[in-house]
Amino acid sequence: MSRKRFDDMNCGVAQALDQVGDWWTLLIVRDAFFGSTRFAQFEESLGIAKNILSDRLRKLVDHQVLSKERLDEPGNRFEYRLTEKGRDLWIVLTAMRLWSDKWVFGRDKAPLVVAEQDTGRALTALLAVGEDGKPVDPSKLEWRAGPGATSKS
Template identity: 55%
Template sequence: MNCSVAQALEVLGDWWTLLIVRDAFMGMRRFSDFQESLGISKNVLAQRLSHLVERGVFELVDVGEHGTHYEYALTPMGRDLAVVLTALRQWADRWVLGPGNEPLVVHDRRTGRPIPPLRICGEDGQPLRGRDMELRPGPGITAETLARYRDYLSPSAK
């Protein structure tokens, strides 16, 4: 599908995959650590990890001292998912769990303070609301996508 969200979900779009990435951000690198943390079957975990390696989110790193032993490390592509996971965490803390029920709170190591809620800001640094944003065709749009969303695009973009 000619859609950035659909393409992201092709890489990350199931429950286990995002939880594996979440655990990698917590420092897990070994297959057995992911398996123990998630309680996931070994075959499902192997499939998800293989997919994440193939798609460039993880890389296999040989850490064997006495023979070959691989661990999984986030690539730059994978590390860029910190914003996505933080946004999901903050959304769930606000709307699903409710304030005061946060299982984990992310802090800035430099200040020791909780990080502020993520916001989309304009070039002037001011937060944007949904009504402040509009969709316009991008350079990769197909005729099919343009037809599907024509009624939802900015009037100046049609």
Template identity: 45%
Template sequence: MVRRKSLKGDYCPSARSLDAIGDWWSLLIVRDAFDGLARFGEFQKSLGIARNILSDRLRTLVDRGILETISAPGGGAHQEYRLTRMGRDLFPVMVALRQWGERHLFAAGEAHSRLVERETGRPVRLDVRTEDGRPIEAGDAIILKVPVEDGE
């Protein structure tokens, strides 16, 4: 198997973010953690993932500060996984992925899960805005790249 190149020191925030998250299994674990899942068995049942892969992804998410382990309520040897502040900050990323999927990967009227505000039941929507609050689209923005010195 080819070893994945680390993007930890990359100049691009997107590359560093993807390096920290790892892969799609990790994002699905984060999704389930937002949905209240906390135990190894709950993640395994929800995802249908092999135990060794799940164990590796959970360990990686803990090592990278996205999840933390806590003792399960009531004591015992069991531990639970909880999103850290860093993990909870992935919420807009997860909403953006949902919205993109709803827009492009489902037929009109096709049933799918919905993300709603707990208190009101109203749909959650994410907009991209400038610092002063104006809506902005991809064509209205550019990435200012860090100059790379010769020899790098």
């Protein structure tokens, strides 16, 4: 009767959820993007219980989304940093943020704006593109079996 895991589903969505879909996990990753590196920082910023934070950090390190390094500081100190795999999650976070800006807050009440440093241009959308870098039409997409397809999508 253990909680079902999704890692046996041959589907990218299920795999992503299996690695970062746990309650709290994506918020920890978001906090890492905001600059948190220490246990106490995550704890304070999120208001998460220590045991749960400990568990989630361990799983994130196991999945190589975060790295854990001992610091050259007095005491038993560590820092957690996003790996390249972890940094690649910014698109997932951005997609969620844009969706909420549109459907939960309303676009003119967004609590957070992401903009290019030098030009100040705000990031307002994600565009689906093909290998050639040109946009594909989202309304005309179809799902096909890929090279690693078995049964379930």
